[in-house]
Amino acid sequence: xxxxxxxxxxxxxxxxxxxxxxxxxxxxxxxxxxxxxxxxxxxxxxxxxxxxxxxxxxxxxxxxxxxxxxxxxxxxxxxxxxxxxxxxxxxxxxxxxxxxxxxxxxxxxxxxxxxxxxxxxxxxxxxxxxxxxxxxxxxxxxxxxxxxxxxxxxxxxxxxxxxxxxxxxxxxxxxxxxxxxxxxxxxxxxxxxxxxxxxxxxxxxxxxxxxxxxxxxxxxxxxxxxxxxxxxxxxxxxxxxxxxxxxxxxxxxxxxxxxxxxxxxxxxxxxxxxxxxxxxxxxxxxxxxxxx
Numbered sequence: 001x002x003x004x005x006x007x008x009x010x011x012x013x014x015x016x017x018x019x020x021x022x023x024x025x026x027x028x029x030x031x032x033x034x035x036x037x038x039x040x041x042x043x044x045x046x047x048x049x050x051x052x053x054x055x056x057x058x059x060x061x062x063x064x065x066x067x068x069x070x071x072x073x074x075x076x077x078x079x080x081x082x083x084x085x086x087x088x089x090x091x092x093x094x095x096x097x098x099x100x101x102x103x104x105x106x107x108x109x110x111x112x113x114x115x116x117x118x119x120x121x122x123x124x125x126x127x128x129x130x131x132x133x134x135x136x137x138x139x140x141x142x143x144x145x146x147x148x149x150x151x152x153x154x155x156x157x158x159x160x161x162x163x164x165x166x167x168x169x170x171x172x173x174x175x176x177x178x179x180x181x182x183x184x185x186x187x188x189x190x191x192x193x194x195x196x197x198x199x200x201x202x203x204x205x206x207x208x209x210x211x212x213x214x215x216x217x218x219x220x221x222x223x224x225x226x227x228x229x230x231x232x233x234x235x236x237x238x239x240x241x242x243x244x245x246x247x248x249x250x251x252x253x254x255x256x257x258x259x260x261x262x263x264x265x266x267x268x269x270x271x272x273x274x275x276x277x278x279x280x281x282x283x284x285x286x287x288x289x290x291x292x
Contacts, residue, residue: 085242088212088222092155095260096222097148097191099250100124101214102182107137113220115213115250117194117262118147121187123291125196126249127267127277128169128178139163143182147191149214151221161185164290176235179265179277181290194251195261198284204232204263207254209239211266211274216246230273235280237264238273252276 088096102114102124116126124145131140140163148155160182168177199207205228212224231238237252243266252264264276265283277283 085215085223085225087218088224089150091148091150091153091222092191094192095194095253096212097155098194099147099212099222101146101149101220101222102126102130102249103144103146104130104140105142106133107139107141109141110136113214113216113246114248115246115266116145116182117249117251118188118191119181119196119287120193120291121189121191122184124182124184125251125262125265125287126180126182127265128165128180129267130249131163131180131182132165132170134173145182145184145188147188149220149222151219156188156191158184158186158188166286175268175275176277178267179283181287183290194253195259196251196279196284196287197261197263198279198281199263201232204229204237207256209237209241209252209254209263211239211241211243211247211250211252211276213243213247213250213266215244217244218246233278235278237276237278239276240273243274 090096091099098118100116100118102116104112104114106112112130114126114130116124116130118124131143132138133140140160143160143163145158145160146154146156162183163180164183165180166177168174169180208226208228210224210226212222214220215223225242227239227241229237229239239252241252243250248267250266251262252266253260253262262279264278266274266276268275279287
């Protein structure tokens with residue numbers, strides 16, 4: 001086993017239940033919403049100051065980024081100590097090129113931001129709460145996807161055609177089941193995709209992991225941080241990697257001997273650390289099926 005590498009340092013020197021996983025829910029999606037909400041660059045600019053999608057599911061907008069309407073265990077993603085995030089300037093270089101900024105329109109027409117990552121040219125993995133927001137009416141009305149975005153520099157763009165998640169999130173709201181995919185209306189070519197897999201506990205504790213995405217406190221630019229995991233459970237991964245609201249849906253990924261692969265889907269903060277849904281065999285099987 002090779003020592004894990006740190007892309008952020010090498011490329012950016014500038015700075016529910018297990019049973020529920022077997023079911024899937026397909027979202028009805030009317031592409032006519034796309035023209036209503038994304039007809040012009042001016043309308044897309046509204047997302048520069050939009051709240052992150054975490055609050056659509058869990059928060060009261062008037063409370064800003066503080067804990068709202070939650071159990072005391074769960075919180076918005078957080079910074080640990082000093083802010084050690086670094087900006088990714090090489091956003092069109094793989095694997096950063098397949099990390100996506102999400103512009104989300106909720107069922108009640110509120111606008112939110114999030115993060116996702118391509119696993120093939122037409123399938124984006126993200127957090128469940130980026131596509132299904134029960135407090136606001138359910139399935140997102142529209143989502144635009146921008147891989148490799150760097151502020152106002154748009155590398156590629158596509159819109160959502162279909163949304164998919166699992167019953168553990170849609171029906172039960174289980175944090176460990178908070179993952180989903182976005183099927184795109186057309187393939188995004190020329191950006192690559194990120195591999196993913198199931199890793200055992202021993203290997204998970206050996207590697208350093210990256211969380212890179214589009215935090216809501218930055219102007220739609222890509223930022224990331226890398227550290228080892230703090231703890232491993234059966235269905236979640238816990239870490240003190242610095243993130244902020246808007247990172248939800250990003251991949252928790254490792255680099256080894258030039259290979260890049262994800263082991264989790266980042267989605268929460270916690271009193272013990274930030275959290276990702278662990279890619280277990282069941283999660284892996286769902287992602288493989290949704291790629292088809």
